[in-house]
Amino acid sequence: MIFLSTLLLSVLITIALVPIFSTMAMRWQLVDLPGARKVHTCAMPRCGGIAMALGAFVPVLLWNHKEPLVQGWLAGALILVAFGVVDDIRSLCAKWKFLGQIAAALVVILWGGVKIRTLGTLAPDDFLLPGWVGVPLTVLAIVGVTNAINLADGLDGLAGGICLLIFTCIGYLAYIEGDTVNGLVALALVGAIFGFLRYNTHPASVFMGDTGSQLLGFSAVTLSIDLTQGNTALSPVLPLILVGIPVLDTLTVMATRIARGRSPFAADQTHFHHNLMALGLRHTESVTLIYACQTALVISAFLLRFHSDWLLLTGYFVFSVATIVLLTAAGRHGWHEKLVDVAGQGSSVYRYLQNVKTKGIAIRYAFPALEAGLYLLLLVICVLPAKVPVYVTYSAPPFGALILATRIWKKEWVPDALRFTLYLLIPVVVYAGNQACALWAAGFPMRLCNVSFGGLAFLDIAVSKLSKRRDGFKSTPLDFLILLLAVGIPNMPERSLQEFQLGLIAAKIIILYFSFEVLMAEMRREFDRLAVVTGVALLILFVRGIL
Numbered sequence: 001m002i003f004l005s006t007l008l009l010s011v012l013i014t015i016a017l018v019p020i021f022s023t024m025a026m027r028w029q030l031v032d033l034p035g036a037r038k039v040h041t042c043a044m045p046r047c048g049g050i051a052m053a054l055g056a057f058v059p060v061l062l063w064n065h066k067e068p069l070v071q072g073w074l075a076g077a078l079i080l081v082a083f084g085v086v087d088d089i090r091s092l093c094a095k096w097k098f099l100g101q102i103a104a105a106l107v108v109i110l111w112g113g114v115k116i117r118t119l120g121t122l123a124p125d126d127f128l129l130p131g132w133v134g135v136p137l138t139v140l141a142i143v144g145v146t147n148a149i150n151l152a153d154g155l156d157g158l159a160g161g162i163c164l165l166i167f168t169c170i171g172y173l174a175y176i177e178g179d180t181v182n183g184l185v186a187l188a189l190v191g192a193i194f195g196f197l198r199y200n201t202h203p204a205s206v207f208m209g210d211t212g213s214q215l216l217g218f219s220a221v222t223l224s225i226d227l228t229q230g231n232t233a234l235s236p237v238l239p240l241i242l243v244g245i246p247v248l249d250t251l252t253v254m255a256t257r258i259a260r261g262r263s264p265f266a267a268d269q270t271h272f273h274h275n276l277m278a279l280g281l282r283h284t285e286s287v288t289l290i291y292a293c294q295t296a297l298v299i300s301a302f303l304l305r306f307h308s309d310w311l312l313l314t315g316y317f318v319f320s321v322a323t324i325v326l327l328t329a330a331g332r333h334g335w336h337e338k339l340v341d342v343a344g345q346g347s348s349v350y351r352y353l354q355n356v357k358t359k360g361i362a363i364r365y366a367f368p369a370l371e372a373g374l375y376l377l378l379l380v381i382c383v384l385p386a387k388v389p390v391y392v393t394y395s396a397p398p399f400g401a402l403i404l405a406t407r408i409w410k411k412e413w414v415p416d417a418l419r420f421t422l423y424l425l426i427p428v429v430v431y432a433g434n435q436a437c438a439l440w441a442a443g444f445p446m447r448l449c450n451v452s453f454g455g456l457a458f459l460d461i462a463v464s465k466l467s468k469r470r471d472g473f474k475s476t477p478l479d480f481l482i483l484l485l486a487v488g489i490p491n492m493p494e495r496s497l498q499e500f501q502l503g504l505i506a507a508k509i510i511i512l513y514f515s516f517e518v519l520m521a522e523m524r525r526e527f528d529r530l531a532v533v534t535g536v537a538l539l540i541l542f543v544r545g546i547l
Helices: 002-027 048-063 068-090 094-110 131-152 158-176 180-200 209-228 238-242 244-259 272-278 283-303 309-333 335-343 348-359 363-383 390-409 411-435 444-466 477-491 495-500 502-522 528-546
Strands: none
Touching (some): 002 048, 048 209, 068 094, 094 131, 094 209, 158 180, 158 238, 158 244, 238 244, 238 283, 238 309, 363 444, 390 411, 444 502
């Protein structure tokens, strides 16, 4: 339960704090103003990093604060958060940023014990780096990756999505390696990023600022080094693969600036995301493409985690060269424009798809399927648990009364009452059903129920993409991450994770949350059917609990 509670607590804290800090930031003019190098066109509050930090820190402090790694990570992260907040308010010069990053790196090395000790098969057998080499190398790695993630934060949801994939992989690898400490910290960060991306996906309403990007970069490199430098068979090259996109982007940009006779630290528009948008890709297309590349690296890191270090390093080198060559060739030859000409307005397939969306042919079937499937699944998960927890039994009537009262006296509050009820009800019921299901549900019924969540996820994407309503739920690059994690995590090959079912439980909760958001956005403020089904679900839980 500690894993699930860590994830949910970090998500809920971050989601709750972002609006509060955003209001304060706008009132005090702590905003990121538009500029020549920036994509946004209006002032944006830079407070998401503080919300993420608190969202990650609180569950870690509650469950696992006595471990040296956790204490060192917390102390180093607090240093970076403090420098980041000052930087977001007053714009620190580069030397002060580096000072804060070096201080954080030394703290996590000396207090948390994080250090590069071995290069694996890249060095002679059993060769350990002496301290005078290992410590500076670790400082360089931490400072470098911290800045790489910071520089990658150039489009809505970009840095957050990249880091979400990184921490998901770190958490999973930590779990199968039996490293609970590392896994819990990674899971807390996953939850905080998910909560933040709720507001940061294009079009964003808040930025993470240097506070958030430095925290994520520092945490990614710290956890990945600690995971691969202990008593483990994991390759020490894995951290490079996991942070491969931001590192490659930073090195490429710096090399380009030097080649042009400029300072490697001079700001410009030569990052990967700038180049993709210069090719003609839209904001969301650029972000999704980078997500896809990061996904490929994460999957490679997992599949090749026990392979030769030279193989991993060579593979990353080939990937880097191919990426740079493709981007350069695309820019010189206008590949994007040619693809648009081939598959664009003149294509019969394109015209057919546009006609399907314009006339609402597909949405007529997709939305009723989503609504009916979601209602049925909600009722099914209420009858799955072998035993309904006592606190769920006796909280069902008050929740039902709340929904009924808002329906009678304050109808505009019904959506909030439904969200409040469902967001608290779903995690507990899903967890209870997966931990101990009723006898009739064991075997094929439970497998069929699990498969139905995948179908629901695809319906979510279809409805959000096919919707013609301006105020409907809009599909974003975050959907790519949700679909990837929801479908991928429960099907990981390790039996130990399947038995514990943490990934399956988290995926089900995320899909249900996402489905209700899509449904409520498309219901044209007619929530009677959803209120009735929620009431029936509450009644089922109450009756089953008292019997």
